[in-house]
Amino acid sequence: xxxxxxxxxxxxxxxxxxxxxxxxxxxxxxxxxxxxxxxxxxxxxxxxxxxxxxxxxxxxxxxxxxxxxxxxxxxxxxxxxxxxxxxxxxxxxxxxxxxxxxxxxxxxxxxxxxxxxxxxxxxxxxxxxxxxxxxxxxxxxxxxxxxxxxxxxxxxxxxxxxxxxxxxxxxxxxxxxxxxxxxxxxxxxxxxxxxxxxxxxxxxxxxxxxxxxxxxxxxxxxxxxxxxxxxxxxxxxxxxxxxxxxxxxxxxxxxxxxxxxxxxxxxxxxxxxxxxxxxxxxxxxxxxxxxxxxxxxxxxxxxxxxxxxxxxxxxxxxxxxxxxxxxxxxxxxxxxxxxxx
Amino acid sequence: xxxxxxxxxxxxxxxxxxxxxxxxxxxxxxxxxxxxxxxxxxxxxxxxxxxxxxxxxxxxxxxxxxxxxxxxxxxxxxxxxxxxxxxxxxxxxxxxxxxxxxxxxxxxxxxxxxxxxxxxxxxxxxxxxxxxxxxxxxxxxxxxxxxxxxxxxxxxxxxxxxxxxxxxxxxxxxxxxxxxxxxxxxxxxxxxxxxxxxxxxxxxxxxxxxxxxxxxxxxxxxxxxxxxxxxxxxxxxxxxxxxxxxxxxxxxxxxxxxxxxxxxxxxxxxxxxxxxxxxxxxxxxxxxxxxxxxxxxxxxxxxxxxxxxxxxxxxx
Numbered sequence: 111x112x113x114x115x116x117x118x119x120x121x122x123x124x125x126x127x128x129x130x131x132x133x134x135x136x137x138x139x140x141x142x143x144x145x146x147x148x149x150x151x152x153x154x155x156x157x158x159x160x161x162x163x164x165x166x167x168x169x170x171x172x173x174x175x176x177x178x179x180x181x182x183x184x185x186x187x188x189x190x191x192x193x194x195x196x197x198x199x200x201x202x203x204x205x206x207x208x209x210x211x212x213x214x215x216x217x218x219x220x221x222x223x224x225x226x227x228x229x230x231x232x233x234x235x236x237x238x239x240x241x242x243x244x245x246x247x248x249x250x251x252x253x254x255x256x257x258x259x260x261x262x263x264x265x266x267x268x269x270x271x272x273x274x275x276x277x278x279x280x281x282x283x284x285x286x287x288x289x290x291x292x293x294x295x296x297x298x299x300x301x302x303x304x305x306x307x308x309x310x311x312x313x314x315x316x317x318x319x320x321x322x323x324x325x326x327x328x329x330x331x332x333x334x335x336x337x338x339x340x341x342x343x344x345x346x347x348x349x350x351x352x353x354x355x356x357x358x359x360x361x362x363x364x365x366x367x368x369x370x371x372x373x374x375x376x377x378x379x380x381x382x383x384x385x386x387x388x389x390x391x392x393x394x395x396x397x398x399x400x401x402x403x404x405x406x407x408x409x410x411x412x413x414x415x416x417x418x419x420x421x422x423x424x425x426x427x428x429x430x431x432x433x434x435x436x437x438x439x440x441x442x443x444x445x446x447x448x449x450x451x
Numbered sequence: 452x453x454x455x456x457x458x459x460x461x462x463x464x465x466x467x468x469x470x471x472x473x474x475x476x477x478x479x480x481x482x483x484x485x486x487x488x489x490x491x492x493x494x495x496x497x498x499x500x501x502x503x504x505x506x507x508x509x510x511x512x513x514x515x516x517x518x519x520x521x522x523x524x525x526x527x528x529x530x531x532x533x534x535x536x537x538x539x540x541x542x543x544x545x546x547x548x549x550x551x552x553x554x555x556x557x558x559x560x561x562x563x564x565x566x567x568x569x570x571x572x573x574x575x576x577x578x579x580x581x582x583x584x585x586x587x588x589x590x591x592x593x594x595x596x597x598x599x600x601x602x603x604x605x606x607x608x609x610x611x612x613x614x615x616x617x618x619x620x621x622x623x624x625x626x627x628x629x630x631x632x633x634x635x636x637x638x639x640x641x642x643x644x645x646x647x648x649x650x651x652x653x654x655x656x657x658x659x660x661x662x663x664x665x666x667x668x669x670x671x672x673x674x675x676x677x678x679x680x681x682x683x684x685x686x687x688x689x690x691x692x693x694x695x696x697x698x699x700x701x702x703x704x705x706x707x708x709x710x711x712x713x714x715x716x717x718x719x720x721x722x723x724x725x726x727x728x729x730x731x732x733x734x735x736x737x738x739x740x741x742x743x744x745x746x747x748x749x750x751x752x753x754x755x756x757x758x759x760x761x762x763x764x765x766x767x
Contacts, residue, residue, distance in 0.1 A: 181566070187566065187569075234747065234751050235747070235750070238754055241489075241491055241709075242705065242750060242754070244491070245701065245702070245705055245746070246746065246747055246750060248698075249702075249742075249743030249746055249747060250743070250747075252698075252739050252743060253739075253740050253743050253744070256736070256739045256740050257740065259736070260736045371694075375573055378566075379570055379574075382566050382567060383570070386564070386566065411585055412581070412585065414577055414581045415577070415578055415581035415582065415585070417574075417577060418574045418575065418578035418581060419574070419578055420574070421570055421571060421573065421577070422553060422554060422574040422575050422578065425558065425567050425568075425570050425571035426553075426557050426558060426571060429558055429561055429562040429567035430562065430564060430567070
């Protein structure tokens with residue numbers, strides 16, 4: 111199969127600055143104009159297309175980017191990512207319905223709450239590796255969900271209704287026309303991409319990469335692996351929490367059923383499906399896995415079945431994802447052959 | 452708060468052990484596969500679910516059992532139990548074999564990425580449970596009573612019921628057979644060799660694909676038997692029943708030290724007991740939370756599980 115990733119990288123390396131800027135703006139313009147494409151072949155049969163762009167697609171991209179830092183960049187398998195999403199969403203729902211704070215004021219509180227939950231989970235468990243970490247994080251996700259389900263003070267199984275919309279910033283957020291929600295989430299995604307790209311080329315990014323490749327070697331080379339693992343975890347949690355705050359504010363009503371293990375698995379599937387460790391791959395994966403189930407809603411009964419089949423077939427065909435991560439070795443070979451020429 | 456626990460201590464203990472044996476059998480499916488592949492078989496919960504459905508189908512449609520019909524005589528009852536148990540075990544084993552073939556075999560040889568097989572196993576789990584949902588409907592299905600819930604004896608005021616006793620006795624027999632099999636048979640030695648060192652085992656002439664396939668099949672047989680016992684005691688099935696039981700059984704395997712079948716035995720029984728006691732003290736709705744808090748505590752102080760070897764250093 112053709113290597114889309116290398117094709118893209120090649121194009122990027124060959125172009126000069128004006129072409130690059132133009133490409134970025136062209137892509138941005140197309141992406142920003144998506145809410146107007148509702149009446150074309152892209153239309154989703156049941157849910158409105160602009161709503162699908164916000165949830166699941168936009169939300170999935172945001173969360174997959176956060177999870178990618180934990181799973182793809184640092185190599186820690188987290189199966190309870192939805193817990194941080196839930197913490198953010200519940201913070202928004204509780205504060206939004208009981209205090210006068212608005213969404214933008216709650217956002218930092220929600221992110222902080224999710225980060226705190228991240229630290230709480232990370233400190234005892236990050237000494238574990240591999241599959242044990244996976245099962246403990248999975249357990250954490252279930253603990254958060256079951257606790258929400260059984261605590262009557264935060265609505266129990268019914269959840270919390272009447273969460274306020276974000277206040278408009280010169281425009282009004284509307285239920286029936288969600289393009290402002292979409293543009294807001296687009297800004298959030300761009301912000302996250304920017305931060306991740308900055309971090310990746312700097313010390314934390316290199317520390318994560320070394321932990322992923324060989325934790326013992328990294329430790330011996332003086333990388334404080336425990337510290338950077340906690341940072342990766344907490345950073346992922348912060349993004350999940352931010353996404354949760356926005357989700358609660360948009361959906362108006364949240365319930366424990368929104369935060370099942372299935373969501374964690376779905377987000378993980380987005381990451382693996384698109385290409386672990388590569389943010390563009392993750393975005394493509396989340397776009398596809400967020401969009402397809404809504405596009406094919408007319409297959410109502412066989413929808414999930416098809417989703418499972420896609421996962422199995424696709425993983426067998428392309429185990430490294432659609433846009434796999436950059437191969438360090440590949441880059442070295444290229445440089446070497448270039449020098450000999 | 453503890454009144455319920457103290458009043459019904461022996462009856463709770465008895466049903467806790469029976470539940471524990473169901474966990475032990477499901478945990479075999481996880482722990483054997485993990486021992487050989489160092490991978491969690493995420494489809495095992497669906498393998499269990501299909502085993503449970505097989506029992507319901509056979510008892511309902513082959514033997515035409517129903518709760519209104521006259522219960523079968525003791526000889527026929529024995530025959531019915533045997534057929535249902537075998538049907539469950541075979542259905543699950545066949546499915547486990549297919550799961551290995553579709554979700555693991557190709558990927559195992561192609562990539563060192565350990566998350567890709569996980570996702571494909573999750574994918575096949577979704578496929579199985581969705582097929583069952585489409586075929587049988589999304590509602591809970593009730594099973595006819597197979598083994599009569601007769602009281603055999605009373606001990607300190609606790610009733611010792613036939614269905615629970617059957618689970619414990621048959622579970623113990625299956626476990627001992629498996630344990631001996633792994634220890635002394637040729638195939639068992641092959642499985643142990645692969646779990647110690649895959650490459651060396653290959654060099655010594657172990658047929659890797661065959662051993663892995665058979666590991667899945669043996670795990671499937673055990674998991675299927677658990678499906679039969681579950682239906683026997685609880686008399687209901689649902690397309691997504693595997694999730695919570697599978698998770699608890701996996702926890703049991705981790706508590707005992709995953710990859711170690713005696714550890715899984717210990718873990719399963721203790722988890723069954725703790726779950727039942729905890730439900731009596733703080734209510735059933737907090738059951739999943741207690742299970743996981745125990746798991747986290749055990750991993751904190753014994754990171755390899757109680758009987759585990761130092762395998763926590765395997766990487767993602």
